[in-house]
Amino acid sequence: MQSTDSPTLPEPTDATQDSAAAAIREDRLWYDNGWTARVIKNEDDDGWAVEMFKDGETEPALVGPWTMGRDKKNPKPLDQTAFNTLVKTATEVLQRHAQQAHAALHKRLTVFALERQWEIRLDITPDEYEPFATLSAIDDEGEEVARVRVRPDFRLTNAGAAGWIAGGFPRLGRDED
Structure with missing residues (x-):
């Protein structure tokens, strides 16, 4: 417009x-x-x-x-009523945008492996020059058991997470710590 x-x-x-x-x-x-x-x-x-x-x-x-x-x-x-409504709507739009951006950078899933429940987290750190991601595993007691650096385009799936756990949490990809 x-x-x-x-x-x-x-x-x-x-x-x-x-x-x-x-x-x-x-x-x-x-x-x-x-x-x-x-x-x-x-x-x-x-x-x-x-x-x-x-x-x-x-x-x-x-x-x-x-x-x-x-x-x-x-x-x-x-008028005041219209302005208030517009402010409320614009605020909601910004909140939804922030929630979507956060969800794109922080992914979680729950998997069952080695007879336990695990929470697997993928946290992407956007950076103009060197973006990266961190893959971590939290056991059913809430303790972080493993953390590895992965490529920012790492694809987090249930099968991949279960295989990572079963394999002893090996380093993945070429973006390792």
Whole structure:
């Protein structure tokens, strides 16, 4: 979505300022409590859209359609209720994104091997130059029994984990400690 005739985003404020004094409440631009809502023209069609920015972020956390006003030409003005709803929705989007990112980097599974239950963890450490992962085994008493460094693209499966346990926790792959 491209914006034309859009209000500019406010500069980040000092945390010690009174938030009521720093708040902006205009028809197409609201800023309060670290969030900015900006209504923009949707160049893809004749409608309007709203962008939600969290302080310090350059990309919007949320972009969605915005309602036309009564004249069917201009956007409906922002109000406190709409702003609160947009903040809640944008916050939920960011929380889901963080949960998905965490789940992609930290995987766990439970396997049964050697007549015991084991929790196997794969923790990926993203790094621009040297990413790696750590594979660890925790026994049924909660003690870490083994830890080896593996490639960041290591595929964690039940069969592979059971084989690693049965084999005495050998080092895997070429990314070893």
